[in-house]
Amino acid sequence: MLNSTIQSIEIFKLFLPLKEPFVISLGPINEVQNVVIRIRTADGCTGYGECSPYLTINGESIDTCFAVAQYLARGLHGHDALDIAGCVALMNRIIYGNSSIKSAFDMALHDVAAQHAGVPLYAYLGGHADKVLTTDMTVSLGPPGKMQADAIRFQQQGFPAIKVKLGETLEADVARIRAIREGIGPDHPLRIDANQGWHTADAAIAMLQALAPYRIDHCEEPISRHLYMDMGRVSAASPIPIMADESCGDEHDAARLIQLRACPQFNVKLGKASGLHKAQKIVELGAAAGMTLQVGGFMESRLGMTAAAHLALTNDAIHHCDFDTPLMYAEDPVVGGIQYLSQGVIDVPSTPGLGAVIDEQYLRHAEKRVFD
Structure with missing residues (x-):
């Protein structure tokens, strides 16, 4: 019998430049600041x-993740990598919250488990490669003219849907969408994401009604995440379907x-859900309730987005994919993975x-901790 005991865990900081700042209503992102986990088992298997x-979303930074990862690594060392449920439960006993760094460990464990099973991760998760996945492309928050130009460029590049970051005043956001529609025409699929920027239910309802003429597919998280009790009222009054994210x-x-x-x-993200183990539970709940689901991410490289893509092949309720952030990287640190x-x-x-x-060249000189 193969020995799947966790023999070593490596933790790396990964800093990478973006082609240009990526701006949302919660603030700008100027560079990639990610954490990579590498788990090796006694039989020589390696998971990433x-x-x-x-x-501003999960309350974690590269430094908190790097620190918490060391607690998790000490706890998981010596455990069976194939006991994913047990490892997830152990991480939750070690520390509350910290969903982002837990998702990196969960991803590496699933990589090991699928390798042991000799199947692609989507098959290990119960999925099938029987549907075509396509990603949207996101227009960063900015002046209407710049956003229009970006949307036109993405349309010309062939992206089947364009996602637009909003979340400011009614006048400013309507002007942005008006400019984009004038640039790409009335028919190209358009989605919006306020990242909680309209704050209250009344403000969001007014905004969504004002945007109704512009044929929007759906709107992500229009109000503060703390006001989830008001989300139903927003949904009932909105001419645009609402998608919960934060x-x-x-x-x-x-x-x-x-x-x-x-x-x-729902918008399902591994970094919010603590990884694939819990993300699948969200998908199952949403599918059973007849919901339309999207799988997205944060600023993961093609490695993290590959895990998200495997998840997207597991359920027919997943209609949308938001896997565009690796295309914003100035450098690509990944070998293998999804291809655009x-x-x-x-x-x-x-x-x-x-x-x-x-x-390996991106890990060789990275700040790291090793537990073996």
């Missing part, structure tokens, strides 16, 4: 995981929103496991 912490972190949040009939759509084809099509690796690793 990655997280992209967000101070307010839907794990399966407990998902169950609450379903019970409240708060919204018809024409028309926004995502090609998911079919090799056993995750099918992606971080190029």
Whole structure:
């Protein structure tokens, strides 16, 4: 019998430049600041995981993740890597919250487990490569003219849908969408994300009604995540379907929103859910409730987005993918992983496991901790 005991865990800081700052209503992102986890088992198997912490969303930074990862590594060392549920439970006993760094460990464990099973990660998760995944492309928050130019460029590059960051005043955000529609025409699929920027239910309802003429597919997180009790009122009054993002972190949040009939759509992210183990629970709940689901991410590289793509192949309720942030990188640190084809099509690796690793040259000189 193969020995799947965790023999060593390595923790790396990964800093990478972006082509240009990525701006949302919660603030600008000027560079990638991620943490990479590498788990080796006694039989020589190696699994990779990655997280992209967000101070304003999951309350984590590269430094908090690096510190907490050391607690988690000490706890997990010597455990069976194939006992993912047990490892997840152990991480939760070690420390509350910290969903971002836990997702990196969870991802690496799933990589190991799928390799042991000799199947691609999507198959290990119960999925099938029987549907075509496509990603949208996101227009960063900025002046209307710049946003219009970016949207036109993404349309010309063949992306099947354009996502637009909003979250400021009614006048400013309507002007942005008006300019974009004038640039890309009335028919190209358009989605919006306020990142909680409209704050209150009344402000959000006014904004969503004002944006109705511009044919918006859906709107992510229009109000403060703390006002989830008001989300149902926003959904009922909105001509645009509402998708919960920041307010839907794990399966407990998902169950609450379903019970409240708060919204018809969820955006599932590994960094919010603490990884694939819990993200699958959200997907199952949403699918059972007849919801439309999206799988997205933060600023993960193609490694983290590859894990998200494997998840997207597990359930027909997952209609949308938001896997564009690696295209914003000035450098690509990943070997293998998803490939971006024409028309926004995502090609998911079919090799056993995750099918992606971080190029050793990016880890060789990185700040790291090793537990073996």
